[in-house]
Amino acid sequence: MSIEIMDTTLRDGEQTSGVSFAAQEKLSIARLLLEELKVDRIEIASARVSEGEFEAVKRVCEWAERRNHSNKIEILGFIDEGISIRWIKQAGGKVVNLLCKGSKKHCEQQLRKTPQEHISDIKSTIEKARKNDIDINIYLEDWSNGMIQSPDYVFHLINSLKDEPIKRFMLPDTLGILNPYQTFEFCNNICQQYPDIHFDFHAHNDYDLAVANVLSAVKAGIKGIHCTINGLGERAGNAPLSSVLAVLHDQLKQQTHIDETKVNQVSRVVESYSGIRIPSNKPVIGEYVFTQCAGVHADGDSKNNLYFNDLLPERFGRTREYALGKTSGKANIRKNLEALGIELDDESMRKVTERIIALGDKKELVTQDDLPYIISDVLKHNDKDQPIRILNYSLALAQGLRPVAVIKMEIHGIQYEETSIGDGQFDAFVKALRKIYKIQLKRPFPMLTNYMVDIPPGGRTDALVQTVITWNHNGHTFKTRGLDADQTEAAIQATIKMLNQIESM
Template sequence: MIEIMDTTLRDGEQTSGVSFSAREKLSIAKMLLVELGVNRVEIASARVSDGEFEAVKEIAHWAERAGRLGQLEVLGFVDGTVSLDWIGSAGCRVMNLLCKGSYKHVTKQLRKTPEQHIADIRSVVSNAAERNIDVNIYLEDWSNGIKNSPDYVFQLIDGLMDLPICRFMLPDTLGVLNPGNTFEYCKMMVDRYPQLKFDFHAHNDYDLAVANVYSAIRAGIRGIHTTVNGLGERAGNAPLSSVVAMLKDQLDEVSSVREERINHVSRLVETYSGVHIPLNKPIIGENVFTQCAGVHADGDSKNNLYCNELLPERFGRVREYALGKTSGRANIRKNLETLGIDMDEEAMQKITERIIELGDKKEMVTPEDLPYIISDVLHHDAMADQKIRILNYSLSLAQGLKPVATLKIEIDGEAYEESASGDGQYDAFVRALRRIYANLGRPFPMLTNYSVTIPPGGRTDAFVQTVISWNYAGVDFKTRGLDADQTEAAIKATLKMLNKIEG
């Protein structure tokens, strides 16, 4: 079993521009430990601020009640009892003590001898034991230390290994390692000190963090540090999602992490951090389970010829087939099957030609747009069998007054009408819609995100794609609307949502 310590709330928060509120920190800590199942979480650095102190107290209070206090860790410093006082007062029981793992750091930054630094560390560990606080030790800049001053690294550990230290944590602080020397240096530590527990902490400066984790585990390291979405200082840390998948598929190792919850937690951290997940980010990127070439869709229909072990269902996702100039009929047919639409060959040919035409213009074509394309190409209403229809609506906008919407919709053959004002035309429309649903005693989904994209070129008559994220009965999903008018596109996306939850 490989032990995962996630440091999103400490090292991840060192990402430029990222600062989690106390409530967000508590929410992320709960999801990491309870929903995702990581073994430990590093939640803060001691002595940062009064706000950080209150956040740590709140998380510790929850963890104590939940029987998880031993899974919380706080970074502390070799500062006598100052960090210990801070951590103890906040209610935590584990300190990750930041020590100097290279001769250069101890002599140039601290301006101390190795013997003085070891004595200072021993004093802190002794005080921690008296307070019933467990200690792990970070050997800061260990990667440079083991490369350039291994005698110092061994002197440091030899001088501390008799103390009640739970783990010695080996950080590649500056992200300078590669898979070859990671294996060499980690094996050196494991072979020399087989009785000690070691963690490996990778940074991603050369985009080698996951590869280095792979080598560290092959060398015998059993504890790995990660962050959600790879957040962290500079180029970030080893992303939890990629590490967990790599452990299982490449090393045949197991962890306690629940793969099917990774995507959900990643999206939550994306929202709280404001750092968007790249579309091509392995495991969690928006596009990584999307096949573009038609030959791939055809192969997937013939015994999954273009699938590897990274099946989207493992991570709570589904495979999609992109629509564009490289699609071909196989991609289009896959999307039509998902929508429950059956087309004859003549119709398929016309739709294929239209999608290729749109792809040549670099316009985004999505599965949700297919009914509109079908309607456009075949001149019929592809939405005729929907349970909910918008019969009519009126939107008014006047300077100095709130926008007003009047809406008339049909639900299962019955017509309902309401009016409402809002902060914008779409907001007024949704408020009127909510009133109808409230009067009928029906639940209405929560809108969680709203984004608008326009194809390149910026023409005033360009299609506007509105993507709206919803949460209904605990399930997250998206709907898209396509129109030349932004509000109309949002209304179309909302209509799709209504029929989706009714279906």
């Protein structure tokens, strides 16, 4: 028997601050959830919210009718003398998730009714739903506080309703107050007392325990779990579907109908529609969670996958990556080269490794897209034993003042120093160089004829920059390249390579 998954991204998830899905977005997400991910049920809205919500619900219900998904579309309704039921009926809904009070405090203080009065109202609403051919599930709102403060009320409520035509009793930790021990105890007590009733568990993440509580609920016998994509939801959010799946499948060895390979795709779509970014370290779907940074881990992966666990990225439509930075070793670089189809000899590998480590000291991460640029730069230019070197430079940029460059360089073992202003920092640097060549060395300085900046794919602000400069010297035209996270530094590297190149002409 598989665990039933109900996704409430389009209802509870939309209660995330600042999140509101347009009608077409709701329809798109509904399709992805039901037909790509294969979620068992989805909760798409609350009744009576707005006219716009009514139209969105109607569109989703019309689509679901055409695709034979009507019984999988659920709408939150209220004990309101049948107003919600009529709203749902007019929108084309076939299932109501009826919001009832799962704690005595909510019943008496919010509704200002006795438990028996509330039960009578619930039964009246159920009868109205039946007459409109609408199936009924019920939420026991604030159930977790009910079990802590008034368990007799909770059991009295269930006893009074267990013979009604209710498909599922849904147990929400509305305020996210439970821990895994309480969740197991409360769910086990209820499942043991009512073995023939289908219970769902609805977790909130206020103490960052939503997924752990899901694990305990399922161990206790709960048959259905409520989730949202990316953990969207009010306050700290709901249990994220991606993590719940991993725990159910791996830790509890339970089956679901979910297609894991679609998890990442759907998560990215919801991220785009919601505007809520997925944290880079969020399990399963975060940008970096399948990225090995340490070289020893990449080496272990090459030796019988020593650093793998059951969360293989391919399960979730992703691939394992090996970061390139100052903690990288040859193993990380080889993994990336294999992906690009590039082979290097040991000496070239050593040079590339040294360059990546040096670049890693300047920026957090070097990407696989950067790698061909680095290889080209390292293999075409050997900085060792070059007759011309920059020993030091300072570039100053201040509002209202022209940029200033101060450079100190060594030419054939002799040091030179010069200062100049320019129209930009690199222009000031080149003018200082030109002073050294024309005034101190009495030598011509090459003419810059073209300046091109190339950034590897991705468009990140910290991406490596390749600067390609075309020079003309004594009628000879040639190009040099520089590579760095800083555009000016890349241009300076290209310039020094140019000066060393003309020494051998």
